[in-house]
Amino acid sequence: MAAKNPTACLLVIGNEVLSGRTRDANIQFLATGLGNLGIPLREVRVIPDVAETIISTVNEVRPKFDYVFTTGGIGPTHDDITSECVAAAFGVAWEPHPIAWPRMEAAFKPGDFNAARQRMATMPRGATLIENSMSVAPGFQIGNVYVMAGVPKIMQSMFEWLAPRLEGGQKIEMRSVHALGLPEGVIAEGLGEVQKRFPDLDIGSYPFYRASGNGVALVAKGPDAKAAEAAIAEITRLIESFGRQPIPGEPPDL
Amino acid sequence: MAAKNPTACLLVIGNEVLSGRTRDANIQFLATGLGNLGIPLREVRVIPDVAETIISTVNEVRPKFDYVFTTGGIGPTHDDITSECVAAAFGVAWEPHPIAWPRMEAAFKPGDFNAARQRMATMPRGATLIENSMSVAPGFQIGNVYVMAGVPKIMQSMFEWLAPRLEGGQKIEMRSVHALGLPEGVIAEGLGEVQKRFPDLDIGSYPFYRASGNGVALVAKGPDAKAAEAAIAEITRLIESFGRQPIPGEPPDL
Numbered sequence A, B: 001m002a003a004k005n006p007t008a009c010l011l012v013i014g015n016e017v018l019s020g021r022t023r024d025a026n027i028q029f030l031a032t033g034l035g036n037l038g039i040p041l042r043e044v045r046v047i048p049d050v051a052e053t054i055i056s057t058v059n060e061v062r063p064k065f066d067y068v069f070t071t072g073g074i075g076p077t078h079d080d081i082t083s084e085c086v087a088a089a090f091g092v093a094w095e096p097h098p099i100a101w102p103r104m105e106a107a108f109k110p111g112d113f114n115a116a117r118q119r120m121a122t123m124p125r126g127a128t129l130i131e132n133s134m135s136v137a138p139g140f141q142i143g144n145v146y147v148m149a150g151v152p153k154i155m156q157s158m159f160e161w162l163a164p165r166l167e168g169g170q171k172i173e174m175r176s177v178h179a180l181g182l183p184e185g186v187i188a189e190g191l192g193e194v195q196k197r198f199p200d201l202d203i204g205s206y207p208f209y210r211a212s213g214n215g216v217a218l219v220a221k222g223p224d225a226k227a228a229e230a231a232i233a234e235i236t237r238l239i240e241s242f243g244r245q246p247i248p249g250e251p252p253d254l
Helices: A026-036 A051-061 A082-090 A100-107 A115-120 A152-165 A184-197 A225-241 B026-036 B051-061 B082-090 B100-107 B115-120 B152-165 B184-197 B225-241
Strands: A008-013 A041-047 A067-071 A094-096 A122-124 A128-130 A139-142 A145-148 A173-180 A202-210 A213-222 B008-013 B041-047 B067-071 B094-096 B122-124 B128-130 B139-142 B145-148 B173-180 B202-210 B213-222
Touching: A008 A026, A008 A051, A026 A041, A026 A067, A026 A152, A041 A051, A051 A067, A051 A082, A082 A094, A082 A122, A082 A139, A082 A145, A100 A115, A115 A122, A115 B184, A122 A139, A128 A145, A128 A152, A145 A152, A173 A225, A184 A202, A184 A213, A184 A225, A184 B115, A213 A225, B008 B026, B008 B051, B026 B041, B026 B067, B026 B152, B041 B051, B051 B067, B051 B082, B082 B094, B082 B122, B082 B139, B082 B145, B100 B115, B115 B122, B122 B139, B128 B145, B128 B152, B145 B152, B173 B225, B184 B202, B184 B213, B184 B225, B213 B225
Parallel strands: A008 A041, A008 A067, A067 A145, B008 B041, B008 B067, B067 B145
Antiparallel strands: A041 B041, A094 A122, A128 A139, A139 A145, A173 A213, A202 A213, B094 B122, B128 B139, B139 B145, B173 B213, B202 B213
């Protein structure tokens, strides 16, 4: 991992993931999208809709990472408290946003821009908007904190708008090979030797159990594509040395 | 949420979730399983295979929650460092486990219990085993920290063994209703009133966008099933008051 790449932390805010009601869909999308921008995601926290938890967590992570992204809690209901908590974390007023408020007011029929919807146009003072094509309600940025919707399609639309505006680093390249019927415990020692020869790569070993067969996937990641390819070539020979068939890439999903 | 219920934190340890390679499958399983035991999951952290991060995170969360569960990083490869990091966090020796070591040694052919596999039988001094039916390598418990595999099937087998041995609380009951074509911003104010009348429940509102239609799902959670049912009955009448059809339960998955 290039030390100079900016780092990111994601806060998934919402009781629905912690209760098991919802299987989070945002972590993998953002991990992949940020990796492509050369902004490795270094930590994720899933936290509940509890004001003191949101405020203290935002303030704990924003000095530790270059970017902090949040998903969830910016809708119109009583449990949507992310926006006011981010204002409290930054110690600024939570007030009608000069662009979002008139735009949302105009988007509804007279009388329909009610108190609940007005909360979605109320933001920390100084916030700039994160636009999206799905909903009239925007996300926002303040400092290094990027506040996005929790609904995956809206979050993805916000991130697509945001991505070209983020300052990234070297893209993280990923190369892989897998083999059926090869126990991790057999290849582990040789794999550790490959890791030592490529200290700038993250080399990972992931056993899989699929209807199509059990085996192990080996992945090399880092900013240098040539190094990742060279490491995978060594691992390919290692697999062959144990009499197994190396198969390029990741195993099938099922 | 009953204040007397024990609380849990989950640490998902592994670069593969942070890189986007793998979509985590363990959070939802454990959130649901722990909720059924009356042990609400209050926080999840996804952290990389970095020793200082694992050690400091374990030590940060173990005094804050009744239970800490970890998944990942207990295999035989160079990036499997959870076990030794937990030993370091507790300040105890990391040494051959008196039960796991001879059992694993006996499970392999002479010579096959190699250095990599020996690491899976090496644990913090004083750890007790968490058994599973999938693999000869167990997880372990030390203090209030429960260390499990990252491979979902093995983790699930470990949790099934563990569940009847955990001291839980009142089960968290969940009831729900949904409606098509009802904007969250319309129902939000009335929903907030229902939340105020049922302060011991968590009432959540979750918009959905499905091929079968868009709408909003309303969920009431808490230890008192009758209260959850009464709140959902009020929300059902609220939906009707806006001329929409309340549909019991959650919306279909697609």
